[in-house]
Amino acid sequence: MLLALCGALVHYFNSVAPGVISSDRRLKETTNALMRRVQVADGRVTLDANPNGGPAPQVPDFVKYAVRDPQGHLLIGDSQIPAVPMNSANAQLLAMAQIDHRSARTLTTRFDTRAGVVIITVADARPTAEPAARFGFMSTLLWDFVQLDITLVLVWVGIQIGLRPVRRLRDEIAARSPLDLRPIVETSVPREIAPVVVKLNRLFTMLRSSVQSQQQFIANTAHQLRTPITGMQAQLDILIGEPAAQPISGRLRTLQESVRQLAHSSNQLLSLGRADPAANMAAKNQSVVLSAIVGEVVAKFFDRALQSNIDLGVEAQPVSILADPSLLDDLLSNLVDNALKYTPAGGRITVSAGERNGSPYLAVEDNGPGIPEAEHQRVRQRFYRLPNSPGHGSGLGLAIVDEIAQLYGASMSIGPGASGRGTKVLLQFP
Structure with a gap:
């Protein structure tokens, strides 16, 4: 949007600048011609023919002028041209003025004569190119924004179409349960995200290996715990029935209950380990x-x-x-x-x-x-x-x-x- 605005401004100034430069050049040429015609006779300022004896320089019809004294009194020219204040530091001054309810570009020049200083103001009364340039600026800006909107729509549509394979991959992964560690088919994804799929498959392989190791550990632990505990329970059952153990039968029964509780707790801990989702990712x-x-x-x-x-x-x-x-x-x-x-x-x-x-x-x-x-x-x-x-x-x-x-x-x-x-x-x- 900023680039579109800058482009429209550049187009606007490119449309206005040549007309302004051309108008300024005509104003300077006309001012120089008028300065050559200024004559002073009996203390009065007049415009005579070319003092060199040639034909008088022609002032274009669309150019109006006014010659005033430093106090702003009109000496010669068009009274519609407003007086432009000048200070002693400026020899020439370009400005905009209202003539016949239209904007006109003016060039005001300080000129020394034998009768004193006079102020020559020359105005280009032709219609300026600024309204057309302003219209061109607005139309260019509007078209640039239309192009921008169309471009954004096309980009959005292109992104939506381009991301379809990514969405399919996302949906495929989202639809899987935590137990599903099958590899993703790499040929079904775009080549841009194929490296991601390769890494995911590698991760799934590592998880399957880790889960299998955990399950093997749980199975081995269950076997290693249950076998001796079951043996202890059997030995205690036999020992309690022996006549020689009758004096300590109370203690043996307490020990028997503790072993039974140990067997129950170990079975529950193993069950808790098997119930862990991480241990059941690869469960069939x-x-x-x-x-x-x-x-x-x-x-x-x-x-x-x-x-x-x-x-x-x-x-x-x-x-x-x-x-x-x-x-x-x-x-x-x-x-x-x-x-x-x-x-x-x-x-x-x-x-x-x-x-x-x-x-x-x-x-x-x-x-x-x-x-x-x-x-x-x-x-x-x-x-x-x-x-x-x-x-x-x-x-x-x-x-x-x-x-x-x-x-x-x-x-x-x-x-x-x-x-x-x-x-x-x-x-x-x-």
């Missing part, structure tokens, strides 16, 4: 029937429920989701474990699965003491347990459930049971 999900997972988990806890005199029931409909079966097993196992831990003897626990409003869900409901509404968010935090909670839990159960739910985009809600007592944890999958 599959179609999982929720009713089958419910049956398997409830079967694992059936003996414990019988020993605690708790009614553990199932209400499941056949519905499938895309997930990792082991993670769903961890999720449901922690929910059932929590319910068994806090439900008193003679209580009831119901594990349900099915569809609600067209979406799959899992739910575990008990009639235990329940969770206060003010604690619904805090119990999702790692290592947080409700005050005065029974047992020696680690406070990881609901944190694991929440992280696995987030991994699969499920919403987790905690509320009271059907009768207003106990707790119901509902997971609604997308």
Whole structure:
């Protein structure tokens, strides 16, 4: 816009300047001719023929003049030409004046004669080129801005068309889940952004390698922890049954409970590690029937429920989701474990699965003491347990459930049971 304005101004001055220069030259020539004709006789100033004896120089019709004394009194010429004040420092002065209601360029000259100083003012009465130049300036400026607008529109359209491949790449990356680390096809992108795609593919490769290493570490850790802990539990079970160990059976049972708690905590920590989205980027999900997972988990806890005199029931409909079966097993196992831990003897626990409003869900409901509404968010935090909670839990159960739910985009809600007592944890999958 600034360049367009500067260009229009340059065009304007180029249109006006030649006419001004030509007018000034004519005014100076006419002034010189008049100065040669000035004669003084008997103290009066007159204009005579050429004193050299030649023909008198012709004053063009469009040029008007006036000869005045220093006080501004008209001596000879056109009275319409206004007097131009002159100081002693100026010999000539160019100015603009109004003659016949039109602007005219004037040249005023101080001239010394025998009768004293006279002031000669010459005016070019022809119409100036300034109105035409002003019109040319406005039309040029308007056209330049029209061109600028058209150029901006074309640039915008060109950028929109040129950025289509970039948008396709953006949409392709945005549509991917955090688990999708497949390389981007480099041949489908413009060569200008191909280096970016190459770097992204290299990053995806490094992430896949890192995730595989993490998964391998978790698997190795699980094996290395579970094997000795299981062995310790078996040895303690055998030792407690030995007659020689009866005097210290109380201590052995305390040790047995501690080892059992250690096994439970280690399993929960490993489950929490598997639930981390970073560890599941390369996980291969599959179609999982929720009713089958419910049956398997409830079967694992059936003996414990019988020993605690708790009614553990199932209400499941056949519905499938895309997930990792082991993670769903961890999720449901922690929910059932929590319910068994806090439900008193003679209580009831119901594990349900099915569809609600067209979406799959899992739910575990008990009639235990329940969770206060003010604690619904805090119990999702790692290592947080409700005050005065029974047992020696680690406070990881609901944190694991929440992280696995987030991994699969499920919403987790905690509320009271059907009768207003106990707790119901509902997971609604997308």
